[in-house]
Amino acid sequence: MRHLLSTRDLSRDDAIHILDVAEDMADTQTREVRKLPTLRGKTVVNLFFEDSTRTRISFEAAAKRLSADVINFSAKGSSVSKGESLKDTAQTLEEMGADAVVIRHGASGAPHTLAASGWIDAGIVNAGDGTHEHPTQALLDAFTMRRRIHGTASRGRGLDGITVAIVGDILHSRVARSNVWLLSALGARTVFVGPPTLIPLDLTGWPAETSYDLDATLATQPEVVMMLRIQTERMKDAFFPSPHEYARRWGLDDERLARLGPDTIVMHPGPMNRGLEISSRAADSPQSTVREQVANGVSARMAVLYLLLSGERED
Amino acid sequence: MSTPTLLIRGATLPDGARADIAVVDGVIAGVGTLDASPGAMIIDADGLQALPGLVDLHTHLREPGHEDSETVLTGTRAAAAGGFTTVFAMANTSPVADTAGLVEQELALGEASGYATVQPIGAVTAGLAGERLAELGAMASSRARVRLFSDDGVCVSDPLLMRRALEYVKAFDGAIAQHAQEPRLTVGAQMNEGEVATRLGLAGWPAVAEEAIIARDVLLTEHVGSRLHVCHVSTAGSVEIIRWAKARGIDVTAEVTPHHLLLTEDLAESYDARFKVNPPLRSAEDVEAVRAGLADGTIDIVATDHAPHPEQHKDCAWPEAANGMVGLESALSVVQATMVDTGLIGWADVARVLSTAPARIGRLAGAGAPLAVGSRADITLVDAAATRTFAVGDLAGRSTNSPYLGRTLPGRVVATLHRGVPTVLDGALRPHDEVVGAVRSVTAHG
Numbered sequence: 001m002r003h004l005l006s007t008r009d010l011s012r013d014d015a016i017h018i019l020d021v022a023e024d025m026a027d028t029q030t031r032e033v034r035k036l037p038t039l040r041g042k043t044v045v046n047l048f049f050e051d052s053t054r055t056r057i058s059f060e061a062a063a064k065r066l067s068a069d070v071i072n073f074s075a076k077g078s079s080v081s082k083g084e085s086l087k088d089t090a091q092t093l094e095e096m097g098a099d100a101v102v103i104r105h106g107a108s109g110a111p112h113t114l115a116a117s118g119w120i121d122a123g124i125v126n127a128g129d130g131t132h133e134h135p136t137q138a139l140l141d142a143f144t145m146r147r148r149i150h151g152t153a154s155r156g157r158g159l160d161g162i163t164v165a166i167v168g169d170i171l172h173s174r175v176a177r178s179n180v181w182l183l184s185a186l187g188a189r190t191v192f193v194g195p196p197t198l199i200p201l202d203l204t205g206w207p208a209e210t211s212y213d214l215d216a217t218l219a220t221q222p223e224v225v226m227m228l229r230i231q232t233e234r235m236k237d238a239f240f241p242s243p244h245e246y247a248r249r250w251g252l253d254d255e256r257l258a259r260l261g262p263d264t265i266v267m268h269p270g271p272m273n274r275g276l277e278i279s280s281r282a283a284d285s286p287q288s289t290v291r292e293q294v295a296n297g298v299s300a301r302m303a304v305l306y307l308l309l310s311g312e313r314e315d
Numbered sequence: 316m317s318t319p320t321l322l323i324r325g326a327t328l329p330d331g332a333r334a335d336i337a338v339v340d341g342v343i344a345g346v347g348t349l350d351a352s353p354g355a356m357i358i359d360a361d362g363l364q365a366l367p368g369l370v371d372l373h374t375h376l377r378e379p380g381h382e383d384s385e386t387v388l389t390g391t392r393a394a395a396a397g398g399f400t401t402v403f404a405m406a407n408t409s410p411v412a413d414t415a416g417l418v419e420q421e422l423a424l425g426e427a428s429g430y431a432t433v434q435p436i437g438a439v440t441a442g443l444a445g446e447r448l449a450e451l452g453a454m455a456s457s458r459a460r461v462r463l464f465s466d467d468g469v470c471v472s473d474p475l476l477m478r479r480a481l482e483y484v485k486a487f488d489g490a491i492a493q494h495a496q497e498p499r500l501t502v503g504a505q506m507n508e509g510e511v512a513t514r515l516g517l518a519g520w521p522a523v524a525e526e527a528i529i530a531r532d533v534l535l536t537e538h539v540g541s542r543l544h545v546c547h548v549s550t551a552g553s554v555e556i557i558r559w560a561k562a563r564g565i566d567v568t569a570e571v572t573p574h575h576l577l578l579t580e581d582l583a584e585s586y587d588a589r590f591k592v593n594p595p596l597r598s599a600e601d602v603e604a605v606r607a608g609l610a611d612g613t614i615d616i617v618a619t620d621h622a623p624h625p626e627q628h629k630d631c632a633w634p635e636a637a638n639g640m641v642g643l644e645s646a647l648s649v650v651q652a653t654m655v656d657t658g659l660i661g662w663a664d665v666a667r668v669l670s671t672a673p674a675r676i677g678r679l680a681g682a683g684a685p686l687a688v689g690s691r692a693d694i695t696l697v698d699a700a701a702t703r704t705f706a707v708g709d710l711a712g713r714s715t716n717s718p719y720l721g722r723t724l725p726g727r728v729v730a731t732l733h734r735g736v737p738t739v740l741d742g743a744l745r746p747h748d749e750v751v752g753a754v755r756s757v758t759a760h761g
Contacts, residue, residue: 008514086631107632108505108516109586116585117630130634132516177516200513 001307003115003124007135007182012158015142015185020155022143022296022303029065029299039068042309045098047089048127049075049105054270055127058294059102059136062301068309071098086110090119098122100308108132123308131172137269138178140300142186144289145224147296148265160187165217167193167250168228168277169239171200175228175269180208193217194250197239214250218259225260226267227252227278247276257282265289321735322351326360326696328686329367329666336365338692341735341757346688358740360696363729366666368400368693370683371643372492372570372673373467373546373618376402376433378424380409385623385713387421388747390643391430393621393712395738397643398728400693401674401682402431402621406438407468413438413449415457422459426758429751430738432693434679437461439471439480439491448480455487462678465492467546470528472498477532481541488678490542490568493532495553496594500524505634507580507595515583517633520595522550529553533560533567544676545569547620549594551604558613568676570618571605573642573649578602578718588629588636589718592622609668610659616673619646623714641717644710647697648724655699656725662699692735701727711744734758 001014010018028036044063046056056072063070073093086105093101100123103111108130115124128134146154149162164183170176170192180190184207192199193211203210211217218225230250232243240246247253252266257279260266266278266287274280283290321338328334328346337345337355351357371394377385385393387404394402404421406412412421418435425433437454441447443466454461464484471477471493480491501524506512508519529545533556536543548554548569560567574592579599582590590596608614622639629636642649650669654660660668666685674683684690703709705719731739736753738745 085627086635087627105632107634109634110632112586113632116587130516131518174516177514200510201508202510202513204510206510206514 001123004135004304004308005111005115005124005126006133007138007178007185010182010185012185012187015182016156016158018139018303018307019143019146021306022139022299023155025302025306026296026299035065035067037067038306039063039066039309042068042099043071043097044068044100044102044305045071045073045093047073047093047101047103049103049110050128052104052128055104058297059127059301061298063305065298066302066305068305086114087117087119090114090117093122094120100125100305102127104128106130125304125308128174130174132174133178134174135178136297136301136304137175138182139304140293140297141179141226141267141269142182143300144267144293144296145265148289149223158186159183162188162224163191163220163222164188164224164226165191165193165222166226166228167214167252168230169198169234170194170228171198173228179226180206191217191222195240195246198234214256218256221261222264224265224267225252229269229271229273230277232276243276251277251279252282253279254281257285260287262287267293269293321356321358322349323358323360323365323694323696326363326365328365329663331662336686336694338732338735341692343686343688343690343692346686358696358730362698362700363696364662364699365686366398366662366695366697367670367683367686367690368695368731368733369398369647369669370401370673371399371619371621371646372403372463372616372677374402374404374621374643375407375623375639376404377623378408379420383625387424387433388428388430389713390621390623391425391428391433392744393641393643393710395430395731395733396711396728396744397645398647398695398697398731399643400431400695400731400733401434401679403434403436403463403673403677405467406436406465407443411438411442412436413441415450415453418454418459418461419457427751429733429736429747429754431733432682434677435459435461436492437464439464439466440476443469445469445471445473445476448476448483451480451483451489452486455489462487462489463492463544463676464489465494465546467492467494470494470496470498472528474531474535478535478539481536481543482539485539485541490544490676492544492546493528494546495525495528495532497524497527500527504595506583506591507597509580509598511580511583515586517583522552522597522601525550525594526552526556529556533557533565536567537563537565542566543568547572547575547594547618548605548608548614549575549597549601551601554604554608554613558608561613568615569613570616571609571614572620573617573646574640574718575605576602576609576617576653577649582718583633586633588631588633589640589716589720591633591636591638592640593638606653606659609654615676616668617646617650618673619643623712624716625714629716639716641710641712641714643712645705645717645719645724647728648705648726649719651699651726652724692732694732695728696730698727698729699725701725703727
């Protein structure tokens with residue numbers, strides 16, 4: 001793997017291979033010594049133009065457990081905040097010998113621009129770009145679903161026949177975008193659920209159905225219900241009238257939680273707004289995978305960094 | 316008849332006839348089978364298409380204020396290289412061209428170039444701020460004789476201000492050239508709203524934001540009995556509205572850019588900011604509709620919206636990049652590719668949409684005149700049989716943000732004559748001292 005920019009580039013075999021490697025990585029994390037020598041001497045730069053402590057420490061943990069050297073480059077308070085361009089930052093990292101750059105950027109496509117620019121030779125991992133994609137989130141989500149559904153027999157398997165309801169602000173969600181392509185590659189069916197204002201108007205050709213009615217979707221007993229963080233600022237732009245109305249119509253509250261089957265998986269990429277898109281009881285219920293998702297994030301990111309940086313590079 | 320100082324031999328006229336064209340003192344002195352007088356410069360135009368010098372109603376020359384992108388001199392060099400002899404300079408310079416003094420300054424910079432006639436466009440509102448009218452009358456009465464007013468780059472979105480502007484310019488046969496973009500519907504917009512934008516995570520610029528303004532403006536124009544020009548029409552719905560307005564007798568004209576005739580939104584998939592432009596590249600259906608609109612006369616003209624930007628404004632992530640493309644050097648080739656070679660229009664129509672009609676809309680006497688005796692000798696000779704892979708070397712302006720680099724395009728401008736003075740010969744720009752001196756002596760005569 002040269003870069004990881006979008007899950008749309010991944011075939012079923014690619015996806016299953018990454019998830020299987022993530023299983024191997026997860027296995028190593030149960031050992032007494034969790035650190036592997038695999039990426040000793042490699043340098044991974046976490047280049048974060050947006051604050052995201054969760055994602056950054058997850059990548060940092062992943063790289064360190066593979067013995068890579070990690071440099072955290074936060075745009076805030078750095079030369080970037082003084083107007084340095086992406087190009088100059090990239091060229092600086094190139095000169096410092098970065099082998100992989102994990103980039104979080106507020107501009108959709110910034111990782112593509114970096115990968116296509118010729119400014120830097122490192123492998124690029126998209127850690128979330130604008131409202132475009134967040135591929136490692138989708139990988140850890142798929143990994144989590146596969147483990148819950150197939151248990152120890154996960155290796156080599158997809159998510160065939162599984163229905164995943166993704167609920168909330170689809171329009172602005174990079175998590176939803178990365179999930180839909182990966183879930184489709186793995187054989188799962190995706191239903192986008194939310195207010196019409198927050199579901200893109202034109203989804204022609206997308207492997208997703210849409211629903212404006214959460215209760216109707218839950219009545220079909222989807223195997224997975226993934227709640228997305230809703231930003232209350234959206235209210236100011238008239239995407240919905242009030243947080244209260246949003247929670248009533250599209251929140252996973254206690255009453256809806258009670259209607260879910262015992263095996264239904266409740267997911268959330270975090271950070272959660274308890275009481276808005278998800279009730280506290282739902283977040284802490286046995287069906288919830290919120291904490292597993294965090295742990296699995298490290299395994300999935302270890303797999304990505306391993307595949308990017310070990311072995312022969314395909315240019 | 317005085318001695319021809321220049322003879323174009325064997326050119327194909329827009330109507331298909333073959334003729335020699337004689338030029339004396341910047342004016343066409345003869346068209347037909349002519350003998351070369353002793354000492355006349357001869358241009359062999361065998362197999363070349365002759366057109367009246369091209370007129371661009373929509374050029375951003377960037378001077379004053381943004382000389383790192385373009386100057387009047389470099390922009391008119393780009394114009395000449397593309398076969399243009401007249402450009403209308405948009406008002407969004409810094410300072411904005413919103414007073415008589417500033418449009419006269421722009422006019423003077425054009426005269427100092429000589430590569431093309433520069434006709435200033437005045438701002439509609441002071442500072443393009445959309446709050447109060449600029450001194451439209453003073454600009455109209457100035458030496459620059461401004462007739463076309465535009466806040467291009469931003470829309471005159473306030474309906475009352477637009478109404479007043481349309482009414483006011485009736486006093487001097489002016490027109491408002493509207494950049495049709497409803498600002499509230501396009502907050503943060505990055506590309507055409509649709510499936511591609513959704514997939515790329517780029518905020519959408521919906522067609523309705525253009526169409527709603529055009530619909531409002533044609534109705535206002537009808538109500539006050541004025542004249543409206545619609546800049547860079549990009550959607551099928553806009554073409555429909557303008558077709559309806561014309562059928563109703565409303566005095567509206569419209570332009571389409573070369574890039575909206577050729578390129579589509581899927582080019583954004585590369586996140587290559589050379590394809591970022593406002594209004595954005597649209598769908599294939601929209602491209603078909605604007606071509607059909609240009610062919611049937613609903614859209615009157617092609618205008619480049621030549622928008623130079625320095626490299627650092629394009630060499631960055633898409634959402635952070637500037638909108639706009641250079642287009643003067645490639646416009647005729649793109650029109651040939653999309654309209655002529657497809658059989659939608661002929662060369663006589665090209666002469667109309669790229670020369671006669673834009674000069675008429677801008678009320679600029681002398682420009683866009685037919686290739687006939689007595690016309691100003693603004694003449695473009697193009698080798699329509701040529702093809703080229705468009706490259707940086709084909710660009711003559713200061714900026715290289717062309718979406719056509721690497722693309723194969725038909726046609727090549729072989730010669731451009733501005734007021735009888737060759738600005739391009741054998742496909743190469745003539746030196747500035749030679750051009751400006753000759754144009755000065757011609758204009759001193761006439």
